[in-house]
Amino acid sequence: MKQGKFAAMMHWAAKCRMMMLLLLLLSSALMAQENTGFSIKGKISGWNDGKKLAVFNEELGGGPLATTVVKDGTFLLKGKTDEAKPYFIGEEGTEERIFVFLDNSNIELSGHKDSLREVKINGGTAHNDYKAFVDEFSPLFAEVNQLSKTAQSGSGKADSLQTLIESRINFIQEEIDRFIENKKTSAVAPFVILVTGDISSDPSMKQQRFDKLAIPAKESYFGKILAKSIADANIGQIGSIAPEFSQNDANGNSITLSSFKGKYVLLDFWASWCGPCRMENPNVVQAYEQFKDKNFTVLGISLDKDKTAWLNAVKEDKLNWTQVSDLKFWENEVAQMFRIQSIPQNYLVDPTGKIVARNLRGPVLIETLEHILGK
Structure with a gap:
């Protein structure tokens, strides 16, 4: 065998070994990523040592994802969720619970037991998306609600108030579309479409927004609920196929x-x-x-x-x-x-x-x- 050919073959063999090594490293990294779950560190003033805590949601069934007890004023909950879903952190059977849109992230909690709704939650991609929705839309919904109360009380000009209400609702609809466009891959996006669905009188609005979602969002927990609600709403509608029975x-x-x-x-x-x-x-x-x-x-x-x-x-x-x-x-x-x-x-x-x-x-x-x- 000529020396040049031999050198080329050795060079190719070395490249193959390097590729195999990279594939093994990538495989190990992916396996490590798949095995990574969530970690919730917390310190809630008023939750005394020995208090039993869990990550749970009774409606989802299957028992808690993780349990622990408060020790030295702090706690650590570790587990794994198959996808981003709504869960509570607290003691099962009581109202002392903290809502979190949980994914497999590292999360830190801090606050007081007397104001669990105001607990600071740091970390968690899904919960950050959820918080972004709440922070933006809660004031908008509160404004429309107050305008509606004023209109019903008769303390203002009905026509101008109605015009203002319609204007604010149109703005909210635009903001919902913008939010969905920016979060089309998020498991929170179908949740937003569900909870804001009744704002529009157009029954096709949910479908139009659902169609904009990326496949992971469509196949998420709330994505499946949204798909079913759209299908249910279409049952019996003019133009739809009557279900076989x-x-x-x-x-x-x-x-x-x-x-x-x-x-x-x-x-x-x-x-x-x-x-x-x-x-x-x-x-x-x-x-x-x-x-x-x-x-x-x-x-x-x-x-x-x-x-x-x-x-x-x-x-x-x-x-x-x-x-x-x-x-x-x-x-x-x-x-x-x-x-x-x-x-x-x-x-x-x-x-x-x-x-x-x-x-x-x-x-x-x-x-x-x-x-x-x-x-």
Whole structure:
């Protein structure tokens, strides 16, 4: 073998060994990073030696992440969280607790037991994001709240106050968008969208803001809650696809919504004990008789709990279409799926399964069907 080739091979082997060493070092560093949890050092005046402390959140379940006791006036809590979540630090079963948006960071606490809400929390990326939100928005919300109280009391000019309130709310909306844009990777961002969701009357606002989040934020604890709340809010909305369901008729036969695909079907939520439902039934009967030969039918979902009462009402009111019920009263599973809070309610589903109208009552039901199916 020529000397030049041999030298080149030795040089390449040396580079390979160096690369292997770097990979091993990187792997070790990543493993060390993965194994790193949180460390919470604290000194709360008034928490005496021997006091039992924990990092916990009863709603999350699974028990405390860490426990310790106060010693020499201080404490140290160490553990690990799978992701940034809301936790409390204190004694379980009491109201002596400190809120922290906890991630796997080093955190220091200091304060007094009589003012735990004012405890200083240093460190923690997630909690710093949470604190930034609270510090900026609490005064803004307080201002709008005070303006609303003034308007309700009648001690100011209603029109000018309303204009001012709307102006401040618009400003808050802009600040929320700015916050989310700057914190799109933070687990706190979906939390902010959730707690400020009711400010806007636009139901699509949550979705628009959710779409701006980075994947880690979308898949975080509050990101999943936010995604579910958006999905729940879309259930039953005009333009959305009606969720598939199955429920038994009076003979025990399973009836599915998809079995009506290809037809317009009115999902009619009612019950024999519901006075307004019984008053509305003649209008539904009229619609059924008028349009049953025009690719239209009705599917009744009863919130009854007494089968005899349910079937007697079906016979008395001449409801000659498919009827289903699980006889679970307000816990009817289909009603729960559609988030039904009151009856009568109905949804008009088109042949593709899309909801095209809802809560059609009296003449409006006939007019809507005439517009869609013709007279």
